[in-house]
Amino acid sequence: xxxxxxxxxxxxxxxxxxxxxxxxxxxxxxxxxxxxxxxxxxxxxxxxxxxxxxxxxxxxxxxxxxxxxxxxxxxxxxxxxxxxxxxxxxxxxxxxxxxxxxxxxxxxxxxxxxxxxxxxxxxxxxxxxxxxxxxxxxxxxxxxxxxxxxxxxxxxxxxxxxxxxxxxxxxxxxxxxxxxxxxxxxxxxxxxxxxxxxxxxxxxxxxxxxxxxxxxxxxxxxxxxxxxxxxxxxxxxxxxxxxxxxxxxxxxxxxxxxxxxxxxxxxxxxxxxxxxxxxxxxxxxxxxxxxxxxxxxxxxxxxxxxxxxxxxxxxxxxxxxxxxxxxxxxxxxxxxxxxxxxxxxxxxxxxxxxxxxxxxxxxxxxxxxxxxxxxxxxxxxxxxxxxxxxxxxxxxxxxxxxxxxxxxxxxxxxxxxxxxxxxxxxxxxxxxxxxxxxxxxxxxxxxxxxxxxxxxxxxxxxxxxxxxxxxxxxxxxxxxxxxxxxxxxxxxxxxxxxxxxxxxxxxxxxxxxxxxxxxxxxxxxxxxxxxxxxxxxxxxxxxxxxxxxxxxxxxxxxxxxxxxxxxxxxxxxxxxxxxxxxxxxxxxxxxxxxxxxxxxxxxxxxxxxxxxxxxxxxxxxxxxxxxxxxxxxxxxxxxxxxxxxxxxxxxxxxxxxxxxxxxxxxxxxxxxxxxxxxxxxxxx
Amino acid sequence: xxxxxxxxxxxxxxxxxxxxxxxxxxxxxxxxxxxxxxxxxxxxxxxxxxxxxxxxxxxxxxxxxxxxxxxxxxxxxxxxxxxxxxxxxxxxxxxxxxxxxxxxxxxxxxxxxxxxxxxxxxxxxxxxxxxxxxxxxxxxxxxxxxxxxxxxxxxxxxxxxxxxxxxxxxxxxxxxxxxxxxxxxxxxxxxxxxxxxxxxxxxxxxxxxxxxxxxxxxxxxx
Ligand SMILES: Nc1ncnc2c1ncn2[C@@H]1O[C@H](COP(=O)(O)OP(=O)(O)OP(=O)(O)O)[C@@H](O)[C@H]1O
Ligand SMILES: [Mg+2]
Numbered sequence: 001x002x003x004x005x006x007x008x009x010x011x012x013x014x015x016x017x018x019x020x021x022x023x024x025x026x027x028x029x030x031x032x033x034x035x036x037x038x039x040x041x042x043x044x045x046x047x048x049x050x051x052x053x054x055x056x057x058x059x060x061x062x063x064x065x066x067x068x069x070x071x072x073x074x075x076x077x078x079x080x081x082x083x084x085x086x087x088x089x090x091x092x093x094x095x096x097x098x099x100x101x102x103x104x105x106x107x108x109x110x111x112x113x114x115x116x117x118x119x120x121x122x123x124x125x126x127x128x129x130x131x132x133x134x135x136x137x138x139x140x141x142x143x144x145x146x147x148x149x150x151x152x153x154x155x156x157x158x159x160x161x162x163x164x165x166x167x168x169x170x171x172x173x174x175x176x177x178x179x180x181x182x183x184x185x186x187x188x189x190x191x192x193x194x195x196x197x198x199x200x201x202x203x204x205x206x207x208x209x210x211x212x213x214x215x216x217x218x219x220x221x222x223x224x225x226x227x228x229x230x231x232x233x234x235x236x237x238x239x240x241x242x243x244x245x246x247x248x249x250x251x252x253x254x255x256x257x258x259x260x261x262x263x264x265x266x267x268x269x270x271x272x273x274x275x276x277x278x279x280x281x282x283x284x285x286x287x288x289x290x291x292x293x294x295x296x297x298x299x300x301x302x303x304x305x306x307x308x309x310x311x312x313x314x315x316x317x318x319x320x321x322x323x324x325x326x327x328x329x330x331x332x333x334x335x336x337x338x339x340x341x342x343x344x345x346x347x348x349x350x351x352x353x354x355x356x357x358x359x360x361x362x363x364x365x366x367x368x369x370x371x372x373x374x375x376x377x378x379x380x381x382x383x384x385x386x387x388x389x390x391x392x393x394x395x396x397x398x399x400x401x402x403x404x405x406x407x408x409x410x411x412x413x414x415x416x417x418x419x420x421x422x423x424x425x426x427x428x429x430x431x432x433x434x435x436x437x438x439x440x441x442x443x444x445x446x447x448x449x450x451x452x453x454x455x456x457x458x459x460x461x462x463x464x465x466x467x468x469x470x471x472x473x474x475x476x477x478x479x480x481x482x483x484x485x486x487x488x489x490x491x492x493x494x495x496x497x498x499x500x501x502x503x504x505x506x507x508x509x510x511x512x513x514x515x516x517x518x519x520x521x522x523x524x525x526x527x528x529x530x531x532x533x534x535x536x537x538x539x540x541x542x543x544x545x546x547x548x549x550x551x552x553x554x555x556x557x558x559x560x561x562x563x564x565x566x567x568x569x570x571x572x573x574x575x576x577x578x579x580x581x582x583x584x585x586x587x588x589x590x591x592x593x594x595x596x597x598x599x600x601x602x603x604x605x606x607x608x609x610x611x612x613x614x615x616x617x618x619x620x621x622x623x624x625x626x627x628x629x630x631x632x633x634x635x636x637x638x639x640x641x642x643x644x645x646x647x648x649x650x651x652x653x654x655x656x657x658x659x660x661x662x663x664x665x666x667x668x669x670x671x672x673x674x675x676x677x678x679x680x681x682x683x684x
Numbered sequence: 685x686x687x688x689x690x691x692x693x694x695x696x697x698x699x700x701x702x703x704x705x706x707x708x709x710x711x712x713x714x715x716x717x718x719x720x721x722x723x724x725x726x727x728x729x730x731x732x733x734x735x736x737x738x739x740x741x742x743x744x745x746x747x748x749x750x751x752x753x754x755x756x757x758x759x760x761x762x763x764x765x766x767x768x769x770x771x772x773x774x775x776x777x778x779x780x781x782x783x784x785x786x787x788x789x790x791x792x793x794x795x796x797x798x799x800x801x802x803x804x805x806x807x808x809x810x811x812x813x814x815x816x817x818x819x820x821x822x823x824x825x826x827x828x829x830x831x832x833x834x835x836x837x838x839x840x841x842x843x844x845x846x847x848x849x850x851x852x853x854x855x856x857x858x859x860x861x862x863x864x865x866x867x868x869x870x871x872x873x874x875x876x877x878x879x880x881x882x883x884x885x886x887x888x889x890x891x892x893x894x895x896x897x898x899x900x901x902x903x904x905x906x
Contacts, residue, residue, distance in 0.1 A: 002790075003788070007783055293791070295737070296841075296843075299764060299795070300760055381759055560736065619901055
């Protein structure tokens with residue numbers, strides 16, 4: 001082995017922890033993939049072989065009583081290879097004290113001479129005598145009976161009749177009886193008569209001569225036979241032409257396999273991400289080695305080869321593990337599906353192309369995933385790689401997770417060390433997984449970010465002094481809500497608030513549209529976001545809460561400056577998270593906020609300490625008369641909050657919400673009980 | 685091999701502004717010469733060696749090694765060129781940690797592909813024998829002492845029998861006795877016709893070297 005390959009294998013072994021995880025991930029994907037692929041290959045062969053062996057009818061025509069003369073006429077029709085009369089009758093069946101089940105009785109004239117859609121004897125007697133019934137092997141469990149026992153059968157027009165179960169058969173053409181919850185029974189014409197039915201057969205099962213798999217040909221023959229029947233004055237009730245040569249449930253099987261294979265592909269894709277990660281990390285940690293190899297004459301492609309070798313090794317290891325597992329899994333899958341589809345496996349032989357395809361996918365996936373980091377990493381210049389100014393090794397302690405782990409307290413030191421050590425190499429891996437899941441979560445929550453921003457206020461105020469807050473769907477006159485609250489017994493105090501969202505207008509941004517703060521709050525309910533149209537990225541929005549002056553329902557912990565005073569007009573209190581984000585939000589300074597369609601200037605009077613991380617600001621709800629004189633306070637409000645006596649039970653609040661909703665259903669949107677111990681939100 | 689440097693300038697751009705590490709260096713070094721580049725820390729010794737070895741590129745001026753002007757070559761061509769023409773030795777040995785000593789020495793031959801694969805191992809062993817560490821051939825580098833590792837690095841630099849050896853403070857991490865041995869090795873190489881350039885802080889080297897190039901703030905003096 002050349003030194004280059006030695007390096008590949010040794011590095012692989014040195015990184016065995018991490019490589020192992022990646023191999024496991026790839027192997028999982030490959031195993032699922034090969035299980036599906038091999039079972040598909042096996043089942044496709046076996047299912048159709050077994051099915052074709054029964055000479056399945058090319059089509060079935062339903063008419064009325066078939067006689068010998070008709071059978072012969074159809075049999076003599078060109079294109080018809082064989083024809084056979086059958087009948088299927090549905091009824092009910094019961095074994096002993098068990099429940100009634102649906103039964104589908106197939107009536108066969110001569111069990112010794114079945115040519116089309118054959119059934120095979122399995123156990124017990126063959127053919128059934130008069131007063132006897134054969135049962136499909138899978139249907140015994142549905143019927144809850146055994147050979148030698150008797151069952152009661154009732155057909156729509158007949159009386160209850162007792163039949164003896166004399167044997168079991170295998171009917172490949174039927175779906176699994178257990179799945180369908182139907183008993184398949186096979187009887188003679190005489191037995192049918194004893195069940196109170198007219199003893200005739202009404203189906204013609206026809207197998208075409210010539211190409212049995214040509215749908216056009218089959219349709220032609222079917223049309224001919226139909227004409228023949230019609231010419232003889234026979235009714236044609238139905239013509240069924242199944243997909244030629246295809247088991248009726250092959251599609252179902254295909255769908256099941258597709259579901260499993262998509263799981264395999266998903267895992268394979270995910271493992272690709274891990275490969276990218278592993279190789280990026282590996283190459284970053286080996287920058288100096290790469291530089292050294294270049295210094296002693298290694299070209300970019302030679303160095304890339306080494307790391308592609310690494311990826312290849314991952315693939316080889318994964319395929320080596322996954323192929324046997326996958327083939328075994330494929331067998332299990334075949335057994336399961338063959339039971340499900342009620343046919344017998346004769347051979348588990350896997351075609352060679354399956355092995356080849358699996359190996360190809362297993363080797364190509366990691367190579368493909370590795371191509372970006374490898375080509376990028378091997379392209380670094382010698383000087384960059386060798387100088388201290390190049391990419392430095394990032395040791396333990398630089399990642400977010402590392403720091404989080406470093407912060408884990410209260411654990412015995414050796415254990416902590418062990419945890420840190422085991423995470424050292426896996427940080428990236430864990431981070432990847434975290435990123436992936438967080439990314440998904442983020443995407444979903446982003447869709448709903450505006451709603452959630454306002455909702456946050458419901459949940460996260462640490463300083464709330466109320467038991468229930470009710471959100472209204474639209475702005476509503478305060479008096480009417482106060483009336484509604486007063487009429488709903490139990491509330492001690494209520495206040496109307498406005499919740500909206502705003503953003504800080506940067507110093508350079510347009511300040512022309514300035515108006516009073518109150519106007520901003522007014523417009524802010526639903527039309528938010530329509531106003532500010534400065535170029536560049538959308539400004540970060542935060543929640544703004546307008547409260548009644550001198551609110552008794554919210555007591556903030558002021559860390560700097562002061563709380564809102566009843567006489568304040570353009571005063572604003574921000575929480576620490578908001579102040580941390582904007583340098584202009586400092587006590588004593590002014591800030592221009594965009595709210596709704598307007599911008600307005602506010603004086604920052606205080607900073608409130610808050611445990612949660614989302615920024616918000618609080619100001620007085622519109623008292624426009626004091627500022628611009630355009631609208632009288634308070635005209636409308638978005639939130640109602642109230643508190644009641646200390647005796648608490650969620651039941652009480654639920655009843656209150658119910659009463660309130662009956663009164664104000666048009667406006668009610670959602671109620672939140674911030675202080676209830678469990679299940680604090682009741683969304684309506 | 686003849687090395688010719690003509691009006692060589694190297695300017696580094698840093699956040700604090702640009703910095704001239706080499707200024708107007710003109711230098712000719714003959715085949716089989718053993719040259720020591722000396723000067724204070726930061727005077728430009730490593731920079732000079734890096735330019736000669738094609739590891740770094742001059743801002744202006746030309747570098748010609750054995751008649752080949754290397755300043756215009758691509759990264760990849762430079763790597764190939766280095767593989768056959770220059771052996772590099774560094775202060776911190778820079779052996780690949782997951783390869784054995786023997787494999788480290790075989791690696792340049794593997795990259796260059798000059799010898800038939802079957803001949804590489806015997807050649808690597810004979811090189812290790814020449815530098816006196818053949819007993820360590822199958823160990824990993826970390827199992828060797830600093831002096832032993834530096835000998836391996838020298839053997840590796842010799843793997844493709846290059847006409848030029850560049851060594852940046854090859855004795856910087858060694859005790860004085862070991863340093864003397866290593867310098868002796870270079871002396872032997874130079875006497876056998878290899879051009880050897882070392883950057884060094886060693887004092888008592890006058891007896892082993894042929895010539896001293898003195899750098900002061902990026903300028904060759906005397
Ligand atoms: N990548 C770089 N970017 C900016 N400045 C650099 C860079 N590499 C070297 N220098 C500067 O160039 C000057 C010469 O550096 P060089 O490494 O050649 O010195 P030296 O003589 O080898 O010193 P020492 O004896 O400490 O190794 C130094 O002042 C150094 O700070
Ligand atoms: Mg130096």
